[in-house]
Amino acid sequence: MSDPALRLAAAGALRQRYREDGVVHLPKVLDAEMLELARQGFDWSLANPSSAAQQLFPQDGTRFYQDLFNTLSWPHYDPLLRKADLGGLMAQLWGCENVWFFFEQVFHKQGASRRTPWHQDTSYFPVAGEDMAVMWISLDPVPLSQSLEFVRGSHRGRLFNGSAFTGDDDTAPLYDEAEMPRLPDIEADRARFDIVSWPIEPGDALVFHPSTLHGGGHTETGGERRTISLRFFGDDCNFVQRPGVSKDSAVGFNRQETGSRDVSEFYEGLVPGDRFRHPDFPKLYARA
Template sequence: MMQTPDSMESKLLRDTFLRDGVVKLSALLAHDDLAGAHSCYNWSLTHLGPHGSGTSFVSSKGSATFEDKANPDAPGVYAPWLHATGLTKAALALWGDSQQAWFMYEQVFMKRGASRRTCWHQDSSYLAIDGQHLIVFWICFDAVAESESLEFVRGSHKGPLYNGSTFNEVDPTEPLYKSGNLPRLPDVDATPDAFDLVSYGIEPGDVIAFHPQTLHGGAATHAGAKRETLSIRLFGDDAVFAHRPGPCGPRVAGLHDALKPGEPFRYPAFVALT
């Protein structure tokens, strides 16, 4: 089973997470945890929901890709696995001062062959939620070299919330929202030395945990490569509903009509994990 927070040197990891907005949790998931994660992942591959990109996700010639997220049927599939693992304990340890945690939604990615990179963005730009008690667990089922892993701008979760990316390969900072006051994304690839970048090589069982407002992008994959990834998003006590300047997630029926900006982010569709 998953390591306990004490064995993870939790204070050092918490300090890194709170300071940088991202931390690598080495050998966090044991074989049975990974097997359960992969079973959930395979379910998502064969049950495309109404909110995913499917095979059009960052597609390019010579590659096969897939993406899905927030399938309304996923909580019933994912919740038993989440309750069986220690991911919730890890989230609480990294947050440090939340007593509760809820499952927001899942997201799955598949890249095979020479696929293009995923443009720099912040997940928070696409989500009507703010708070310190937010976390994304990035679980990859294959070994990934540092050069082909996720890249992050350290500390960017404390900076401005940028406009979302349209993931336009030609113009990677093209704004998602045409109105509102969110600033345009910086072109990180154009001036990488201007940013404090970090990426991690990982092995199966390693997990990257990051705050969804941390600016990040996904490296391209090479010919013959395979990258299968499951992302799990949780939220805790201080999460509040937030305004975004256009339609956004989580795509949960009734959520956006039920809550007003600043109200606690609570809704029956979100599974309590504590």
């Protein structure tokens, strides 16, 4: 088999794995130059918090910081997105013709910081489709025991209520429970779930469908994890309505808790079932 044919076969296998499992591990996908661009983006985000920046689980007294959808940070991620051709990578993974950047999210854990609760990202976003992905990049090595975990294939199952990211019960719902089923208590019964994870070296990435159940990734005393989640969407994505967020939850996406711009601007005029589009989402890839 010639090199192009081999590459095509490998791309086909990766696409199938992504469709089936909802997550793939891409070792050494970013070289040193790309990693440096990622670090510059992360440092900018930390130095320039948006109105959505927050310390999660502040009662724990360790650092579990996040910020997201800071449109002012996008130019600082643009060199990485384009030089590493992450749009082309997503197009190959999904087999689609157009790829847009959705938004970035940064996580910073230091010391003995708790697990990220199990959740599905699409519970928080008004978007549905197969052509979506999150690229999770860690600037620090992450051993297997502290890596982000996934329930394989769960993106093809039901969409659960979001985790409210508050208190001791990670299944505490984001929305009124009548509207969406409560998350299962995965930690209480791990053997019942097909959980997968990988050790991560800087330069590796995990790419997952945002409906895949994921969580974990605690850090230990003296430890630090600097992570960027880059989010992308493509051709088949539609706007969907999510329920209103309960006032007790620490996180939300519909109540303008996101970033430097009012996120609802991006969905203005859309009704459920419309294609998910806005001219301000940077277009990263268009098939010639």
